[in-house]
Amino acid sequence: MKIAVLPGDGIGKEIVAQAVRVLQALGESFEYEWADVGGAAYESAGHPLPEATLKLAMESDAVLFGAVGDWKYDKLERALRPEQAILGLRKNMGLFANFRPAICYEELVGASSLKPEIIAGLDILIVRELTGDIYFGQPRGRRASPDGAFAGADEAFDTMRYSRPEIERIAHVAFQAARKRGNKVASVDKANVLETFQFWKDVVTEVHEAHYVDVKLEHMYVDNAAMQLVKAPKNFDVVVTGNMFGDILSDEASMLTGSIGMLPSASLNDRKQGLYEPSHGSAPDIAGKGVANPLATILSAAMMLRFSLDKAEQADRIEAAVKKVLASGLRTPDIWSEGTTKVGTEAMGDAVVAALAQ
Numbered sequence: 001m002k003i004a005v006l007p008g009d010g011i012g013k014e015i016v017a018q019a020v021r022v023l024q025a026l027g028e029s030f031e032y033e034w035a036d037v038g039g040a041a042y043e044s045a046g047h048p049l050p051e052a053t054l055k056l057a058m059e060s061d062a063v064l065f066g067a068v069g070d071w072k073y074d075k076l077e078r079a080l081r082p083e084q085a086i087l088g089l090r091k092n093m094g095l096f097a098n099f100r101p102a103i104c105y106e107e108l109v110g111a112s113s114l115k116p117e118i119i120a121g122l123d124i125l126i127v128r129e130l131t132g133d134i135y136f137g138q139p140r141g142r143r144a145s146p147d148g149a150f151a152g153a154d155e156a157f158d159t160m161r162y163s164r165p166e167i168e169r170i171a172h173v174a175f176q177a178a179r180k181r182g183n184k185v186a187s188v189d190k191a192n193v194l195e196t197f198q199f200w201k202d203v204v205t206e207v208h209e210a211h212y213v214d215v216k217l218e219h220m221y222v223d224n225a226a227m228q229l230v231k232a233p234k235n236f237d238v239v240v241t242g243n244m245f246g247d248i249l250s251d252e253a254s255m256l257t258g259s260i261g262m263l264p265s266a267s268l269n270d271r272k273q274g275l276y277e278p279s280h281g282s283a284p285d286i287a288g289k290g291v292a293n294p295l296a297t298i299l300s301a302a303m304m305l306r307f308s309l310d311k312a313e314q315a316d317r318i319e320a321a322v323k324k325v326l327a328s329g330l331r332t333p334d335i336w337s338e339g340t341t342k343v344g345t346e347a348m349g350d351a352v353v354a355a356l357a358q
């Protein structure tokens with residue numbers, strides 16, 4: 001089985017290196033092929049998603065991805081900016097279903113900025129639609145404002161849109177995931193203001209009534225959901241929402257787990273092919289310092305084993321090894337607290353590899 005390894009930029013290289021070491025320690029005969037992506041590919045090939053990288057990703061059984069982006073590319077024309085690489089991979093591979101599990105490990109209850117009783121035992125799953133919404137909607141651009149109070153002034157615009165099939169398929173994914181967990185789905189929208197999200201709510205309701213009446217469904221406006229996530233996060237089981245709201249809410253949810261460095265993700269298409277990446281970005285502020293938390297990427301590799309490579313037992317082994325390492329008291333700076341031992345990215349990788357052998 002072939003894994004495309006795309007480390008990307010910033011801490012992407014540091015954390016993916018640790019995830020690959022952990023995968024290699026499993027004793028499986030996976031084939032790995034590395035390629036540049038994002039800013040690194042812009043430097044080496046003049047484009048953030050070169051054809052060869054896309055071809056490799058499309059032909060592989062799974063993609064292990066780090067992160068892309070750096071402030072130094074922010075003035076490039078949009079098509080050449082590193083972030084276009086991850087957007088292009090998601091669109092071209094049809095990776096419409098993004099799973100972001102926010103689990104608070106017992107040992108990290110003290111690392112969260114929330115009170116222990118609010119987050120102890122937390123296990124929620126954010127199901128984010130990943131190939132539609134305002135991130136991909138056309139038209140978009142800049143122009144002279146055609147009408148209104150500021151007619152003639154410069155303006156910029158994007159388009160929020162969702163089609164029925166796009167909403168139906170992500171709703172099915174969320175309801176089916178809920179059946180394997182707490183049997184509860186919160187569909188997050190902004191139906192009180194946006195036509196796109198009134199449609200979202202209508203279609204989710206139809207899918208529910210036609211196929212999943214055994215699953216408890218509630219609808220929640222996104223502003224309320226953002227508040228409820230910090231007030232009473234354990235009331236959630238599966239959260240299903242659009243691309244932009246899912247992006248924002250999953251970063252918020254990451255702090256319920258202790259750090260964004262703990263939140264893995266899986267992005268799947270309808271062929272079981274997937275891209276696996278931490279939910280965070282390239283963290284230019286800490287890149288090159290050897291302090292980034294590699295656990296979100298290592299846990300994403302576990303999701304890859306489970307969802308794309310049919311190696312659920314190996315996924316369990318990695319997750320158990322991560323728990324052992326946390327129980328032993330090792331912490332990267334983002335999850336460090338009094339009484340635990342601060343280590344860097346590589347030492348954390350070493351510890352997970354060692355725990356696998358125990």
Ligand SMILES: NC(=O)C1=CN([C@@H]2O[C@H](COP(=O)(O)OP(=O)(O)OC[C@H]3O[C@@H](n4cnc5c(N)ncnc54)[C@H](O)[C@@H]3O)[C@@H](O)[C@H]2O)C=CC1
Pocket residue numbers: 011015066067068069070071083086260261277279280281282283284285286291292293294296334
């Ligand atoms: N999928 C992707 O490739 C993504 C790329 N980005 C890009 O990443 C760049 C930086 O974006 P930011 O908004 O700063 O978000 P970010 O997620 O990279 O960083 C936000 C904060 O979290 C910290 N952080 C992130 N990952 C960490 C880890 N593993 N261990 C310890 N601390 C960690 C960073 O140091 C920073 O303080 C931008 O160019 C952005 O567009 C952002 C999100 C996703």
Ligand SMILES: CC(C)CC(=O)C(=O)O
Pocket residue numbers: 083086087247279280
């Ligand atoms: C950089 C964006 C394209 C993506 C993002 O923030 C995410 O997927 O979490």
Ligand SMILES: [Mg+2]
Pocket residue numbers: 247248251279
């Ligand atoms: Mg994000």
